[in-house]
Amino acid sequence: MSLSEFDLIERYFRGCGAKRADVRVGVGDDAAILECPADSELVAAVDSLVDGVHFPQGSPPASVGHRALAVNLSDLAAMGARPAWALLALTLPRPDESWLSEFAAGMAALARAHEVALVGGDTTSGPLCITVQVLGHVPRSSALLRSGGRPGDAVFVSGTPGDAAAGLGVEQGRLPATGEAAAYLRERFLYPAPRVALGECLRRYAGACIDVSDGLLGDAAKLARASGCGVEISYDEVPVSEALKRTVGEERARELALTGGDDYELCFSVRPNHIARLLAELPPQRWGYTRIGTLREAAGADVLRDGTVISLSHSGYDHFETPG
Ligand code: ADP
Numbered sequence: 278m279s280l281s282e283f284d285l286i287e288r289y290f291r292g293c294g295a296k297r298a299d300v301r302v303g304v305g306d307d308a309a310i311l312e313c314p315a316d317s318e319l320v321a322a323v324d325s326l327v328d329g330v331h332f333p334q335g336s337p338p339a340s341v342g343h344r345a346l347a348v349n350l351s352d353l354a355a356m357g358a359r360p361a362w363a364l365l366a367l368t369l370p371r372p373d374e375s376w377l378s379e380f381a382a383g384m385a386a387l388a389r390a391h392e393v394a395l396v397g398g399d400t401t402s403g404p405l406c407i408t409v410q411v412l413g414h415v416p417r418s419s420a421l422l423r424s425g426g427r428p429g430d431a432v433f434v435s436g437t438p439g440d441a442a443a444g445l446g447v448e449q450g451r452l453p454a455t456g457e458a459a460a461y462l463r464e465r466f467l468y469p470a471p472r473v474a475l476g477e478c479l480r481r482y483a484g485a486c487i488d489v490s491d492g493l494l495g496d497a498a499k500l501a502r503a504s505g506c507g508v509e510i511s512y513d514e515v516p517v518s519e520a521l522k523r524t525v526g527e528e529r530a531r532e533l534a535l536t537g538g539d540d541y542e543l544c545f546s547v548r549p550n551h552i553a554r555l556l557a558e559l560p561p562q563r564w565g566y567t568r569i570g571t572l573r574e575a576a577g578a579d580v581l582r583d584g585t586v587i588s589l590s591h592s593g594y595d596h597f598e599t600p601g
């Protein structure tokens with residue numbers, strides 16, 4: 278971007294997020310210089326949000342800023358890592374001041390909440406696209422991997438999946454909803470809360486962990502496959518919010534919880550002999566997670582209802598078509 282690129286960076290992105298002592302050099306030089314704690318490993322993730330693909334065109338700019346960071350924080354949470362620094366590659370059709378200030382405010386608020394400093398980036402002109410890279414760390418060899426599960430491990434999920442997929446439906450006018458439930462569901466899509474603190478704590482209990490971004494069933498299947506096993510999920514145990522139940526009914530709520538997307542919750546497995554310690558030390562009602570199933574020897578991912586395997590449609594859009 279020409280003339281105003283320098284001003285734009287100074288105005289909106291220098292000093293964005295938390296101030297951290299481990300940032301030797303941040304925004305302003307050719308690259309950032311960051312100091313990792315001793316005996317730690319660097320954990321890095323990057324994700325792009327494309328206008329009209331990963332968020333509806335005309336989304337609130339604060340939500341776009343929030344989500345661009347949140348999706349990356351969620352990836353770090355799934356590794357059990359503590360986030361520290363972020364870089365932002367921003368492609369903008371034009372330097373719209375009011376859009377930029379809301380976007381930066383949305384990103385900065387979430388960054389501060391997780392003590393993340395924005396330490397660099399790139400600004401270019403073109404169709405709206407936001408790429409954020411997050412860097413964090415874990416004590417050496419302690420990161421949570423997808424591959425750490427074993428047959429017999431209990432499988433848990435945080436939060437109430439399905440809300441965000443319904444919220445997107447509400448946001449796009451595909452799902453009729455009004456009042457408090459509509460507001461709650463929209464908020465869950467627009468401002469997801471990455472489970473950073475839970476992820477860090479889970480290093481002491483979980484065998485494997487993945488963040489739920491593409492639908493709980495599919496992501497649980499990825500965890501199971503990476504662990505060389507399969508997974509059975511109990512339909513009746515899948516947690517759903519009251520707002521989602523009220524809006525789409527209990528059946529479709531469970532189906533959305535299993536196959537929706539954009540949840541940014543954590544799905545994790547725990548060895549049988551660690552479950553009691555997990556439940557005692559991280560009380561589920563306080564930390565907000567639920568047991569939903571078990572890893573098994575046989576490959577694949579099944580949802581069981583009253584002892585019978587049921588099949589589910591995987592298409593997000595179909596969920597909002599009137600049945601029959
Ligand atoms: P160069 O092209 O020489 O790399 P830039 O003008 O792209 O320099 O960037 C100048 C400084 O501003 C660098 O420190 C870069 O990391 C930072 N920066 C550029 N764009 C952004 C952005 N969108 N958010 C945060 N920092 C940025």
Ligand code: MG
Pocket residue numbers: 398399400
């Ligand atoms: Mg540059």
